[in-house]
Amino acid sequence: MIVAEKKPMEEVIKEIKDYKNILLLGCNECVTVCEAGGKKEVGILASALRMYFLNQGEEKRIDEVTLERQCDHEYLEEIRDRIDTYDAVLSLACGVGVQFMADKYVSIPVYPGVNTCFLGATEKRGLWTERCQACGQCILASTAGICPISRCAKRILNGPCGGSTNGKCEISKELDCAWQLIINRLKAMSRMDDYEILLDIKDWSSDRAGGPRKVVREDVQE
């Protein structure tokens, strides 16, 4: 899923302080799972903002809506009949949702309420870690199911580098060395000989390097 984290309160206040009628728009997908922008977080942020502006002696209307998804026309349409009653939208969706909102409702200012961080997994409640950088050409078959592009600080395809120490990365003792994990897996699968297969120079044109990407499936288009 897409992992995001809440923006600091001060930053959010700076974004919306000049507007009177504000819609806080949550999303029921990834940002709900990572507890950054779901219904619960929309509620908490709305209360905090109301209290802040009240203390400042400012009168604001802050409404709360959480959509099933903000990256889908169908659900974003649900607010069409009321969107004109707001001066601005603070979206707690990922960057995709914020932009889809901006595309659809051209004249309404929309602000991000979260920082979109990465594609990752929930290790445990309150801990999310990166697993994928969406390079568009998956190499996991060659790396024992562990991705060095997203999990090695130097995205080294033929690792580990000389900085790997006690299974940890040179940039942090908290961070596992991706290549140590790959080697552990190769060992567990009795496939250590595969370690010596050189991974070719990568074609990064399917990564962000190739420009904005799209996936087209004509067979499912209506």
Next chain:
Amino acid sequence: MKEKTPSKLEKILASGNLAVTSECGPPRGSDPEAIIEKANLIKDYVDAINITDNQTSVTRMCSLAACIRLKLMGLEPVLQMVTRDRNRIALQSDILGAASFDIHNMLCLSGDHQSFGDCASGQNVHDLDSMQLIQTVRRMRDEGKFIGGDEIKRPPKMFVGAAANPFADPFEIRVARLAKKVAAGAEFIQTQCIYNLDKFEKWMEGVRDRGLHEKVHILAGVTPFKSAGMARYMKNKVPGMDVPDEVVKRMSDRPKDKQAEEGINICVESIQRLKEIKGVHGFHVMAIEWEEKVPEIVQRAGLLPRPKM
């Protein structure tokens, strides 16, 4: 191992002599004197001089320009290139630039992570990794082809080197990793600073078991400690460095004003022991910001005179 380039370093290694290389870090400014002075201190005691490429991710004068300075002095540079800062266009372009000045040695590295340096908020590139850079320069030289497949007019004649760290983890793949670099096309290796000689010997044993010492020239890396503080720092703070406790103790047992001398002693003794290891074809003396000590180390280690080629 047959000679393939005009590199003096390659000739010395091919002749069976022990080679000696050292390195200079370029200045954090544009004054060429900084590099000229360092080179003058060591030029008669080494066969080739590595120029580091923004080492520890701190922005410095570029390696290529500093190598050209050495070339203008009639010296033999080893161009260090990291994959951290340049994509495949820039790497290939710099290789051609170096070749245009008849720079004939290159060391392919991935580079320290940028978080260690003065631009911690910068991007890193890592379009290629160090093994793929080795493959790239070998292909440019041997096939006269760019990565994209186009032909190179006057291909570069680089003697291609790589680093090896026998002390990084996991130890069990350290020999396999060298084999991989050799398969990629590395012709010489400069190792990480060696303080744990027992572990290095064990690594070399594995290297010999696979016959790699006959396919690649291994230059053992040594760095003298200036002080006990430096020994502790290298032990505790430098990633992938293995400094045994007894070495740190040997330094800290000496009074402060005798520690530098002890550091040189340890370095010279290490070289003497390393000389006995089959498959060690030379030494890479990295006297970090202490270049003036290189002559003494090389002389005391019995590595003089340097062969004329």
